[in-house]
Amino acid sequence: MSILVVGLSHRSAPVTLLERTAVTADELAKLLHDVHQTSSVTGALVVATCNRLEVYADVEKFHAGVSSISELLSRHSGVPLDELSRHLYVHYEERAVQHVFSVACGLDSMVIGEGQIAGQLRTALKIGQANGTVDRALNEVVQHALRVGKRARNETGIDRAGASLVSVGLGRAGSLEGRRALVVGAGSMSALAVATLAREGIGEVVIANRTHERGLHLARSAEVPARAIELSELPSALAEADIVVSCTGAIGLVITPDMIEGPVFLLDLALPHDVDPAVRELPGVTLVALDDLRDADDAPAASDTEAVRRIVCEEVQAFQLGLIAATVAPTVVALRSKAAEVVDSELGRLGGRLPGLDDKAREEVAQTVRRVVDKLLHAPTVRVKELAASPDGDTYTEALRELFDLDPKAPEAVIRAEDVL
Known part of the structure; x- marks a missing residue:
């Protein structure tokens, strides 16, 4: 087994480039299929979130794998390879395992310790399994990573504050008590937004989504008064909202300056962005986007972060010893x-x-x-297992x-x- 990670994230690339490389659900399936079909790859899955795009692959040859995956990322995104490659990172074998484990624990997230990434990693695994691209090696790595993430959250306070991009972003809006919120979109990030708004005492939530049924479903599950509207009703809903959280999968802009009539706080968590940055020029309007959260200071205690790093190191060593045992x-x-x-x-x-x-x-x-x-x-037999872990x-x-x-x-x-x- 030779695990390879090729990707880019908020740590290696500006949000403008992440927007250009963002993939829709249909594009993700095509990218996943193309990666899996390359001659050097025996297993593949793709992790695509609002601040990262990573390909995890089980490869037979390192250089061929890196070259093929990099070219595919360039072709699918339309970003020239020479421009894209400057922002790509590559991890291989033990370093790749360490990276996946760190991602699952939230150590590599824009908001350190956020727990949503574990669900996104689990979703990526399920999509890969459904498409028949995940082999045994990749399955073992990701399943182990999910267990490491769970252990980190159980044994440390890495997510004590329940930090997420949503909670950190909304934290800049001041008190939410009794205010009116508009959530644009009905995916997992929007569901998290509704739950966070309810926890912070929001008075009412309106959910606007392209598929009305999904909006209705999210509204019914809300723990505060909530209703769903058609996306065509967005302008009138914006006029009544104090807080707006937007996270759709739209390719173009969803909220533009001409749609806003009064003071409002907007949190744009979409990639590509939903809200035209020009709204910042409007009086009384505050826009917080992904780039504004890059240097969020809502981090957990340093002791918790260090404890999670130790857990990751322990688990990587245990995983590597397991691989050795498997060969012996x-x-x-x-x-x-x-x-x-x-x-x-x-x-x-x-x-x-x-x-x-x-x-x-x-x-x-x-x-x-x-x-x-x-x-x-x-x-x-005991000695050969011990010696197998030594050099050569x-x-x-x-x-x-x-x-x-x-x-x-x-x-x-x-x-x-x-x-x-």
């Missing part, structure tokens, strides 16, 4: 299988030479012989196969190794 297991199983065959053969010959041996004595002899073999094999550790496994003429690829060895793991 078929050889160990093959050795024990061969030993069992020799024991059974010799016990059969003993029965032929001593036909008068009663059943009790025969069983006692068999158990004694098997105990002797198990004790003889215990030390070398695979040479010890190879030596064991050579000395005992083992075939770890035999079906029974592989099946039993999978059972052990």
Whole structure:
């Protein structure tokens, strides 16, 4: 297994470039398919959020994988490769695992510790599984990453404040008590916005969405008075709103200066952005967009962040040791299988030479012989697992196969190794 991560995020690229590389649901499926079809890739999934676009792949060749994925990201986004490559980061093998684990914990988020990324990572895995692009290696990495994220949240205060882009952004609007809010969109970010507004004591929420049924569903689930409207009613709803949160998947602008009639606070979490930046020129209008949240100071305590980093390091080491054990297991199983065959053969010959041996004595002899073999094999099998974790550790496994003429690829060895793991 060779895990590769190629991507860009708020840490490596300006929001203007992230907007140009943003993908819709249909485009994501096409990108995922194209990555998976490249000759060097055996498994793939794509994480696409408002502040990151990352391809996770299981690759046979590092350079070929990086080149192919970079070119595909350029082709799908329309951003020239020489411009895009300056903002791409690449992580491979152990560093890739560490990156995925850090992402799942919220350490790499625009708002450190935000918990929404875990759900986005889980969604990316489900989309990959549904499209048949996730192989066993990628599944293991992401599933382990989700467990690491859960452990970090359970054992530390990394998300004690429930920080998210929504809560941090709305925190700049002042008190929300009794005010009127308009949420544009009905996706996961909009649902989080409605929940956050309710928690902060908003008086009423209006939800405008292109698909009215989804807006109705979100309104019904709200814990405050809420109603859904058609997107065509947006101008009149804007006139009545004190707070606006917009996060749609629209390609063009959704809210423009001519639609705003009075003082209003706008939080634009869409990528590409929903709100025309020109609204900032209007009197009484405040616009907070993703770029304004890049340097948010709503971070958790340094001690919590450091504790999560330690957890990530521990889990990466455990994961890597698990990979080593997985490579050694078929050889160990093959050795024990061969030993069992020799024991059974010799016990059969003993029965032929001593036909008068009663059943009790025969069983006692068999158990004694098997105990002797198990004790003889215990030390070398434990030691080869330990040595496998050292530099050039695979040479010890190879030596064991050579000395005992083992075939770890035999079906029974592989099946039993999978059972052990």
